[in-house]
Amino acid sequence: xxxxxxxxxxxxxxxxxxxxxxxxxxxxxxxxxxxxxxxxxxxxxxxxxxxxxxxxxxxxxxxxxxxxxxxxxxxxxxxxxxxxxxxxxxxxxxxxxxxxxxxxxxxxxxxxxxxxxxxxxxxxxxxxxxxxxxxxxxxxxxxxxxxxxxxxxxxxxxxxxxxxxxxxxxxxxxxxxxxxxxxxxxxxxxxxxxxxxxxxxxxxxxxxxxxxxxxxxxxxxxxxxxxxxxxxxxxxxxxxxxxxxxxxxxxxxxxxxxxxxxxxxxxxxxxxxxxxxxxxxxxxxxxxxxxxxxxxxxxxxxxxxxxxxxxxxxxxxxxxxxxxxxxxxxxxxxxxxxxxxxxxxxxxxxxxxxxxxxxxxxxxxxxxxxxxxxxxxxxxxxxxxxxxxxxxxxxxxxxxxxxxxxxxxxxxxxxxxxxxxxxxxxxxxxxxxxxxxxxxxxxxxxxxxxxxxxxxxxxxxxxxxxxxxxxxxxxxxxxxxxxxxxxxxxxxxxxxxxxxxxxxxxxxxxxxxxxxxxxxxxxxxxxxxxxxxxxxxxxxxxxxxxxxxxxxxxxxxxxxxxxxxxxxxxxxxxxxxxxxxxxxxxxxxxxxxxxxxxxxxxxxxxxxxxxxxxxxxxxxxxxxxxxxxx
Numbered sequence: 001x002x003x004x005x006x007x008x009x010x011x012x013x014x015x016x017x018x019x020x021x022x023x024x025x026x027x028x029x030x031x032x033x034x035x036x037x038x039x040x041x042x043x044x045x046x047x048x049x050x051x052x053x054x055x056x057x058x059x060x061x062x063x064x065x066x067x068x069x070x071x072x073x074x075x076x077x078x079x080x081x082x083x084x085x086x087x088x089x090x091x092x093x094x095x096x097x098x099x100x101x102x103x104x105x106x107x108x109x110x111x112x113x114x115x116x117x118x119x120x121x122x123x124x125x126x127x128x129x130x131x132x133x134x135x136x137x138x139x140x141x142x143x144x145x146x147x148x149x150x151x152x153x154x155x156x157x158x159x160x161x162x163x164x165x166x167x168x169x170x171x172x173x174x175x176x177x178x179x180x181x182x183x184x185x186x187x188x189x190x191x192x193x194x195x196x197x198x199x200x201x202x203x204x205x206x207x208x209x210x211x212x213x214x215x216x217x218x219x220x221x222x223x224x225x226x227x228x229x230x231x232x233x234x235x236x237x238x239x240x241x242x243x244x245x246x247x248x249x250x251x252x253x254x255x256x257x258x259x260x261x262x263x264x265x266x267x268x269x270x271x272x273x274x275x276x277x278x279x280x281x282x283x284x285x286x287x288x289x290x291x292x293x294x295x296x297x298x299x300x301x302x303x304x305x306x307x308x309x310x311x312x313x314x315x316x317x318x319x320x321x322x323x324x325x326x327x328x329x330x331x332x333x334x335x336x337x338x339x340x341x342x343x344x345x346x347x348x349x350x351x352x353x354x355x356x357x358x359x360x361x362x363x364x365x366x367x368x369x370x371x372x373x374x375x376x377x378x379x380x381x382x383x384x385x386x387x388x389x390x391x392x393x394x395x396x397x398x399x400x401x402x403x404x405x406x407x408x409x410x411x412x413x414x415x416x417x418x419x420x421x422x423x424x425x426x427x428x429x430x431x432x433x434x435x436x437x438x439x440x441x442x443x444x445x446x447x448x449x450x451x452x453x454x455x456x457x458x459x460x461x462x463x464x465x466x467x468x469x470x471x472x473x474x475x476x477x478x479x480x481x482x483x484x485x486x487x488x489x490x491x492x493x494x495x496x497x498x499x500x501x502x503x504x505x506x507x508x509x510x511x512x513x514x515x516x517x518x519x520x521x522x523x524x525x526x527x528x529x530x531x532x533x534x535x536x537x538x539x540x541x542x543x544x545x546x547x548x549x550x551x552x553x554x555x556x557x558x559x560x561x562x563x564x565x566x567x568x569x570x571x572x573x574x575x576x577x578x579x580x581x582x583x584x585x586x587x588x589x590x591x592x593x594x595x596x597x598x599x600x601x602x603x604x605x606x607x608x609x610x611x612x613x614x615x616x617x618x619x620x621x622x623x624x625x626x627x628x629x630x
Contacts, residue, residue, distance in 0.1 A: 002323040003292040033169035040176040047120040062111040067344035068159040076140035080104030082122040095100035140290030140303040150220035156213040170206040181222040183237040187214035223247040260371035260436035275299035280306035300324035321365040335452040340459035358422020380610040390420040436474040439626030500624035501616025517607035529564040542603035553588040
């Protein structure tokens with residue numbers, strides 16, 4: 001999972017493998033695959049009807065659940081909150097007693113007579129407007145959407161499981177208007193068109209419940225492009241409600257990026273198909289706000305703002321999708337028992353988010369300079385940004401303790417650091433391995449070795465993996481992990497940068513129009529609800545050139561009046577502004593309006609940057625080359 005476009009502190013500032021056998025369990029159903037169906041032609045009030053036919057049970061009581069937590073996320077989603085009108089029906093058509101045991105669980109009495117269960121499912125995107133049904137909502141790329149022209153079918157939001165039957169096979173029928181485009185990597189078995197030709201029921205097969213949760217779908221007015229990257233077929237499906245972007249316009253950047261990833265990874269990946277589902281949020285109050293992506297074994301679901309300029313969208317998609325694709329290494333190929341035997345209701349979490357999310361994020365950053373997609377200076381700037389962001393979080397917290405307790409405070413609020421310090425941990429290990437091996441080994445080679453040893457069907461022991469990594473590498477790697485990952489000692493990054501001839505220095509750096517090198521240049525008046533420029537605006541070259549002064553109130557941006565209620569939405573768009581864009585901003589200064597109507601130029605500020613040391617030795621330069629281009 002990766003959350004994108006995060007403006008750290010902005011919101012708080014502005015808004016106070018199993019068998020398919022069905023024998024050997026007391027509550028076992030004896031049947032063919034569990035038959036499930038979702039009918040998108042019978043949606044009422046944004047609720048889709050679902051039917052689950054498990055076959056015949058031999059136990060008097062059975063338990064049915066929707067996931068509380070899904071893989072790839074590190075937060076509670078409670079998909080049972082979105083289920084209405086749950087009914088259990090016997091073979092005579094009578095309703096059986098079904099008791100809701102908790103948010104996500106139903107127990108059904110007289111289960112030996114159970115024929116099927118039925119219920120309606122609310123989508124989660126709509127609930128983001130109101131804060132959800134009874135609390136927080138799932139991260140958008142893990143959520144669901146039910147609209148007239150688009151359906152994001154993360155199937156864990158629609159289909160649940162019986163406790164004893166998670167390893168049973170599933171047959172899924174999805175009925176939808178005949179003119180809908182439909183994409184999914186789940187095994188397609190047949191299509192049946194209605195007699196009037198208006199609807200089509202598509203049938204899919206899943207070997208077990210995990211495959212239901214691991215294969216999202218998208219239905220509706222979609223734009224789809226397919227292309228080959230080596231021996232992998234890439235299927236890019238895009239929903240752009242206003243037609244601003246398309247799969248065709250986004251294809252070039254995705255194709256170039258994934259080709260570079262394939263080259264970087266070499267033979268580590270063997271999936272024949274990879275799907276990218278892109279939902280572009282129209283940006284109004286009814287649209288999803290959780291921008292980023294959620295990985296699956298052979299796909300990713302992405303939610304991004306539709307209003308982004310094409311170049312900015314391409315850049316963000318490269319960062320986000322590359323992160324998700326690199327998850328094929330870890331945790332999809334290298335993972336612990338907590339991941340392999342995931343409990344959707346009461347999950348336990350591995351100690352090694354530094355590996356699952358941190359190393360994945362590091363690969364997504366490093367491969368771009370390795371493959372020439374970005375310059376070395378751009379790479380250094382990204383690393384520097386991660387250091388700055390990590391420094392604003394709890395740097396004296398054991399990463400393994402945080403990971404194992406990620407759903408609880410004080411650890412849950414530190415989750416974002418897995419993309420910052422977690423990636424930096426990967427960087428430090430990489431540099432150490434390059435140093436120890438005279439440039440011949442790095443963290444990618446380590447992950448390949450671990451993939452060979454374990455792979456997707458064999459989990460590692462969570463408590464012994466650091467010891468194994470140490471034995472596979474060098475004592476210095478074990479010492480680093482014990483000190484800075486298991487332990488709570490902050491990392492001195494200068495020690496590692498010195499090895500590769502880098503240093504920190506002050507210089508003029510690029511920034512955007514709402515921050516100075518990551519620091520916000522606006523503040524909020526909680527009394528009157530106004531938003532104003534802070535003293536930091538003096539160090540933002542663009543606004544300084546326009547004559548903006550500290551305490552100028554931002555009255556409107558491109559015709560939209562600014563207040564506390566809409567500030568996040570407005571300034572998210574400002575965050576994405578690009579040079580060459582025409583803007584119209586009205587300020588209030590000393591009670592009078594000041595209009596700034598101009599074309600954006602690149603803005604700069606003065607800040608600390610990571611750069612090559614001009615006095616670096618040849619040995620340092622050689623190690624740097626092995627690190628960046630190895």
